[in-house]
Amino acid sequence: MSQSTKNYYLPGPSFWPLIASIALFLIFGGFALALNQIGSGKPLMIAGVLVFVYLLHGWFGEVIKESVSKVYNKQVDLSFRWGMGWFIFSEVMFFFGFFGALFYARNVSLHWIADAQLLWPGFVASWPSAGPKLVLEGSIGPWGLPAINTLLLLTSGATLTWAHWGLMKNNRNQLTIGLVLTILLGFAFVLLQAHEYGENVFTIKSGIYGATFYMLTGFHGLHVTMGAIMLTIILLRVRSGHFDAHNHFGFEAVAWYWHFVDVVWLFLFIFVYWL
Amino acid sequence: MSTATAKHDDHGHDSHGHPTGLMRWVKSTNHKDIGTMYLWFSFTMFLFAGAMAMGIRAELFQPGLQFFQPQVFNQLTTLHGLIMIFGAIMPAFVGFANWQVPLMIGAPDMAFPRLNNMSFWLLIPAALLLVASIFVPGGAVAGGWTMYPPLAIQGGLSMDMSIFALHILGVSSIVGSINIITTIFNMRAPGMTLMKMPMFVWTWLITAYLLIAAMPVLAGALTMMITDRHFGTHFFNAAGGGDPVLFQHVFWFFGHPEVYIMILPAFGILSTIIPTFSRKPLFGYASMVYATTAIAVLSFVVWAHHMFTTGMPVAGQLFFMYSTMLISVPTGVKVFNWVATMWKGSMTFETPMLFAVAVVFLFTIGGLSGLVCAILPVDIQVQDTYYVVAHFHYVLFSGAAMSIMGGVYYWLPKWTGHMYDETLGKWHFWLTTIAFNVTFFPMHFTGLAGMPRRIPDYSQQFAEFNMISSYGAFALGLSQLLFLYVVIKCIKGGAKAPASPWEGAHGLEWTVPSPAPFHTFETPPVVK
Amino acid sequence: MNKRTILSFCTVFLSFLASSSVQAEYALNLRAPVTEIATQIYDLHMLIMYVCIAIFIVVFSIMFYSLYKHRKSAGHKAVQFHEHHMLEVVWTIIPALILIGMAVPATKTILAMKDTREADMTIKATGHQWKWEYEYLGKDVRFISTLATPQEQIHNTAPKGEHYLLEVDNPVVVPVGKKVRVLLTAQDVIHAWWVPSFGVKQDAIPGFIKETWFRVEKEGTYRGQCAELCGKDHGFMPIVVEAVSEEKYNEWIASKKAAAAEAAASGDKEWSKDDLIANGKTVYEKNCAACHQANGAGLPPAFPALTGSKIANGPIADHLHIVLNGKNVMPHWKELLNDVEIASVVTYERNGLGNSVGDVLQPAQVKAAR
Numbered sequence A: 001m002s003q004s005t006k007n008y009y010l011p012g013p014s015f016w017p018l019i020a021s022i023a024l025f026l027i028f029g030g031f032a033l034a035l036n037q038i039g040s041g042k043p044l045m046i047a048g049v050l051v052f053v054y055l056l057h058g059w060f061g062e063v064i065k066e067s068v069s070k071v072y073n074k075q076v077d078l079s080f081r082w083g084m085g086w087f088i089f090s091e092v093m094f095f096f097g098f099f100g101a102l103f104y105a106r107n108v109s110l111h112w113i114a115d116a117q118l119l120w121p122g123f124v125a126s127w128p129s130a131g132p133k134l135v136l137e138g139s140i141g142p143w144g145l146p147a148i149n150t151l152l153l154l155t156s157g158a159t160l161t162w163a164h165w166g167l168m169k170n171n172r173n174q175l176t177i178g179l180v181l182t183i184l185l186g187f188a189f190v191l192l193q194a195h196e197y198g199e200n201v202f203t204i205k206s207g208i209y210g211a212t213f214y215m216l217t218g219f220h221g222l223h224v225t226m227g228a229i230m231l232t233i234i235l236l237r238v239r240s241g242h243f244d245a246h247n248h249f250g251f252e253a254v255a256w257y258w259h260f261v262d263v264v265w266l267f268l269f270i271f272v273y274w275l
Numbered sequence B: 001m002s003t004a005t006a007k008h009d010d011h012g013h014d015s016h017g018h019p020t021g022l023m024r025w026v027k028s029t030n031h032k033d034i035g036t037m038y039l040w041f042s043f044t045m046f047l048f049a050g051a052m053a054m055g056i057r058a059e060l061f062q063p064g065l066q067f068f069q070p071q072v073f074n075q076l077t078t079l080h081g082l083i084m085i086f087g088a089i090m091p092a093f094v095g096f097a098n099w100q101v102p103l104m105i106g107a108p109d110m111a112f113p114r115l116n117n118m119s120f121w122l123l124i125p126a127a128l129l130l131v132a133s134i135f136v137p138g139g140a141v142a143g144g145w146t147m148y149p150p151l152a153i154q155g156g157l158s159m160d161m162s163i164f165a166l167h168i169l170g171v172s173s174i175v176g177s178i179n180i181i182t183t184i185f186n187m188r189a190p191g192m193t194l195m196k197m198p199m200f201v202w203t204w205l206i207t208a209y210l211l212i213a214a215m216p217v218l219a220g221a222l223t224m225m226i227t228d229r230h231f232g233t234h235f236f237n238a239a240g241g242g243d244p245v246l247f248q249h250v251f252w253f254f255g256h257p258e259v260y261i262m263i264l265p266a267f268g269i270l271s272t273i274i275p276t277f278s279r280k281p282l283f284g285y286a287s288m289v290y291a292t293t294a295i296a297v298l299s300f301v302v303w304a305h306h307m308f309t310t311g312m313p314v315a316g317q318l319f320f321m322y323s324t325m326l327i328s329v330p331t332g333v334k335v336f337n338w339v340a341t342m343w344k345g346s347m348t349f350e351t352p353m354l355f356a357v358a359v360v361f362l363f364t365i366g367g368l369s370g371l372v373c374a375i376l377p378v379d380i381q382v383q384d385t386y387y388v389v390a391h392f393h394y395v396l397f398s399g400a401a402m403s404i405m406g407g408v409y410y411w412l413p414k415w416t417g418h419m420y421d422e423t424l425g426k427w428h429f430w431l432t433t434i435a436f437n438v439t440f441f442p443m444h445f446t447g448l449a450g451m452p453r454r455i456p457d458y459s460q461q462f463a464e465f466n467m468i469s470s471y472g473a474f475a476l477g478l479s480q481l482l483f484l485y486v487v488i489k490c491i492k493g494g495a496k497a498p499a500s501p502w503e504g505a506h507g508l509e510w511t512v513p514s515p516a517p518f519h520t521f522e523t524p525p526v527v528k
Numbered sequence C: 001m002n003k004r005t006i007l008s009f010c011t012v013f014l015s016f017l018a019s020s021s022v023q024a025e026y027a028l029n030l031r032a033p034v035t036e037i038a039t040q041i042y043d044l045h046m047l048i049m050y051v052c053i054a055i056f057i058v059v060f061s062i063m064f065y066s067l068y069k070h071r072k073s074a075g076h077k078a079v080q081f082h083e084h085h086m087l088e089v090v091w092t093i094i095p096a097l098i099l100i101g102m103a104v105p106a107t108k109t110i111l112a113m114k115d116t117r118e119a120d121m122t123i124k125a126t127g128h129q130w131k132w133e134y135e136y137l138g139k140d141v142r143f144i145s146t147l148a149t150p151q152e153q154i155h156n157t158a159p160k161g162e163h164y165l166l167e168v169d170n171p172v173v174v175p176v177g178k179k180v181r182v183l184l185t186a187q188d189v190i191h192a193w194w195v196p197s198f199g200v201k202q203d204a205i206p207g208f209i210k211e212t213w214f215r216v217e218k219e220g221t222y223r224g225q226c227a228e229l230c231g232k233d234h235g236f237m238p239i240v241v242e243a244v245s246e247e248k249y250n251e252w253i254a255s256k257k258a259a260a261a262e263a264a265a266s267g268d269k270e271w272s273k274d275d276l277i278a279n280g281k282t283v284y285e286k287n288c289a290a291c292h293q294a295n296g297a298g299l300p301p302a303f304p305a306l307t308g309s310k311i312a313n314g315p316i317a318d319h320l321h322i323v324l325n326g327k328n329v330m331p332h333w334k335e336l337l338n339d340v341e342i343a344s345v346v347t348y349e350r351n352g353l354g355n356s357v358g359d360v361l362q363p364a365q366v367k368a369a370r
């Protein structure tokens, strides 16, 4: 049903898009209901997540099948590269919004609150802060767990590049070992991050500090988790012999993603933990 | 709005044929079918949001409360704004992009046909969430399309539904723009360099960048709203160290580029129609490209002109005033280029050209009133009044929506294979243009004289102008039904359209038969 | 359309095109300014508008000339030029210069607008859903100002008055010729304090204090409205400022103080149930009816009914507590109402609106509970 001219592969009709839309409808609709304590919300959401997982499995499965059966040509490969690149850019902008919120609250609006002595007598602007009405218990500096986490992520970036070299040299062992190491480092990061959350006495409700801290690190952690899962899938695909020295865009895409997550962490480390 | 009879051309390799009936649309990976669905979706939403505008105008027909309780009135305004912007104008332009970009650059389809279909099908759950929110306890969102906290934090279930609807629309837009960017960069016919691309493609390329950069920021703002509402964060609450104005900053960082997202493709359509009917090449192609880029870049540093009354420090106020004023320069370049394109042409005035000329004229009124808003001290008087409502309907209705109408007339022959009814088209044009001005021109006066926007009832000094506006609005609404009729009539039949129905038209889309066959440019054409 | 509207419409268009003395009668332009800043804004607006109209006329004369002359039906042949660098540079630079010409006076006005130093007096205005609270700092004067237009007029059962929707029970009073600084904040959501004749509009943002100023030059009553969507009754929270002579202003301050003292004194005495209920009804209709409705039915689910409500029929202490301290969207009335008012309104809610608990709350009890 698909048409593949010698120039560009065009897939045939597909159900996946509709399933994607159903999945998001269930997830978000269910979430909205659940947030308002309406009973059917949670089951809907769970159903949505299941459909979503089914969708990812099915859709990516189809793409992988097409990729392995070599219907893609160089131009299609390039499309994937453009696509992934700009997808990552959109993610950058997502984090940009939260960083903007952090800078604004910390350097601008907090001082204005302190200026409004008529409303908040005695409040002084300082960072970290939970605002005039809340008490902030504890905060977190850079040189404990966060530094270790930085090291973990940076190393994982290196091991991933090393694995990539292995792939390009057709050195399967180097590739596999590099990938496994990266995945382990990634999950170790997530575990440590979870541990850190457990240790923190302040919560997401602890005013602006808690809010920005957990939003930024939380969304980052989510991305690391997704990245690690994607790497695991890549590992499985490597085991099934999907990639060779010239054709491995799937690998590269995930690698780009991983480096992006790395860079975001560096910014987090500097602006959330350190300065 | 292609015809249901678009032929399934026989392609040697294409032995299975395509699904027909509903499945043709549901499973579609064809840019033309998807474009068609986008356009119909957008028109449906236009009627829906337009009907709400009729409600607004009916309530404002006279002072006093007539039909709606204040809360319901606010719901009408909010949904009208949200649905017009996210449901009508944006999807219409994506529909154009789907139909025209591959045809104009000589590509066989979009770069990612399945994702393309997903972008469309994501609109449906989003629309369902928005529309269903009308029926939940407490009613639909009522905090304005700008959803400023803390008012938005007070909303109920419908607020969450709307936020998530916007999240989904964001995903749809981002995926769609990635697709468009990739298509434009990677699938142009050999020989079509960037500086040979049709202007419409250029404007969409830049629009796609605006979308990719702006939509995720909106998603971030809405996410903070959700956590403030339900998870105890204090982003927008001073007691916890946050600031309600933070939301406005993040929102308008998205919101201002968003308004150019809704006008740049319109500029592209104008830059296609005007040369065709002037029988002359577009004047100043290169400067058009630079102007579009300049508008896009500037649009990210002007956002706080929506917040002149929030009490920013003076340095911020001055910066945003200057940068906003600066945008007039590249926009002016465009207007001048269009006029220069017409200059010494050989013009005819078919419906698309009528729309294009009217848009240049009326958009400039809207642009100039925007400039008046940009002058901060004056904005202090007109912010949140009907002057602003007049401004943005001049740029949005007579800028964006009327460009869309012009574009539809222009490409209908290509899409359906039939010529539309020229007489009825002209009737639609004149009715729309006159009714539009009757509706919105008086709002400049009511605004200056001090009528706030988003109010269900007003003091008596505004009664006359509001009544005029309402009469105009009802006429405007009815005229759009004529549009619907003309389009359907054209799909159903009419004079057969040749491959290139317009004498002065250039471009690859006119080299394929009308209606454009299901598959086009499987072997890329070569552009010299 | 009836004849009158057609007529006024034509007049408007003509007078606008002639752009001569477009003013007052048809309310076509900014309201007559009564402060230095408002005058500057007015002039600035006229300047910008004329420049814009001039640009517009130039550009579109050319376009319409071309539309007419270069028609195909008139036999015009297209000339295939498509570039002219000099022209393009010129029409980039000239608008830029025009803009600079606009920016200079605008900048001056902005700097003046922002200069709140050396004020003669300061008023703090707080936006509430849907009323304004004013406090004269250092003067010990504080009051609430709500819409005075009767509901019957809004619901079209009575003819509308002259100042329909633009009238309040307690206007702000200021002396003419004095620089008045206004500090703005809000209790619940964002409101905006706007008096067109003063050229003043400033958002009132909960948790923050923003400032603005004005100096009225002419005695008179000036009307404005809340200019930021703040919920259901956004259209119904006007602002009225009376600018009076210095003496009249001082008298007014004295009378406000006397009234406050009297109210405080009446809080010390024991009130009869009937007096409380009668007084409570007024307080209720002014302050509470916007949300809970005049008959107590509320607007569920946003605003609960008080008729039959658990709290209004339960222990009186809980009832008092929620009125004093608020809850979620329900405002706290501690600072806004005095002991007598709170005692009356609670008593009224328990013995009116379809409730009949029968108990009474005395002002002294309110004082104790604060």
Ligand code: HEA
Pocket: B146, B259, B260, B262, B263, B305, B306, B324, B325, B327, B328, B329, B331, B332, B333, B335, B363, B364, B366, B367, B368, B370, B371, B373, B374, B375, B379, B382, B383, B384, B388, B391, B392, B395, B396, B399, B400, C052, C055, C059, C094, C095, C096, C098, C099
């Ligand atoms: C398509 C949508 C669109 C477009 C293109 C624009 C274009 C512009 N807008 Fe508009 N705007 C909106 C949609 C749009 N706007 C919306 C929806 C709102 C309200 C949002 C809300 O609150 O709900 C809004 C509100 C808005 C405000 C805030 C008003 C307020 O709330 O107080 C301001 C203030 O600066 C503004 C300014 C401008 C300017 C300077 C331009 C410029 O880009 C215009 C440039 C064009 C010209 C100037 C005309 C052509 C130029 C020439 C002929 C050259 C010569 C000219 C000179 C030298 C002057 N807009």
Ligand code: HEA
Pocket: B046, B047, B048, B049, B050, B051, B053, B054, B056, B057, B077, B078, B080, B081, B082, B084, B085, B089, B143, B144, B145, B146, B389, B393, B396, B397, B400, B401, B439, B453, B454, B455, B473, B474, B475, B476, B477, B478, B480, B481
């Ligand atoms: C692209 C955008 C777009 C478009 C095309 C329109 C189109 C129209 N808008 Fe717009 N409007 C906005 C975007 C748009 N609007 C936005 C963003 C806001 C701000 C919201 C906010 O404050 O949050 C707004 C706010 C707004 C207000 C201010 C409300 C308020 O502040 O309370 C008004 C008031 O008159 C108004 C009127 C109209 C009218 C009469 C039309 C007409 O052009 C509509 C014409 C179309 C139809 C009518 C549909 C076709 C006909 C039918 C469905 C059949 C029924 C017909 C009859 C009964 C006659 N709009």
Ligand code: CUA
Pocket: C127, C128, C130, C190, C191, C192, C226, C227, C228, C229, C230, C231, C233, C234, C235, C237
């Ligand atoms: Cu208060 Cu609007």
Ligand SMILES: [Cu+2]
Pocket: B255, B256, B259, B303, B305, B306
């Ligand atoms: Cu803007």
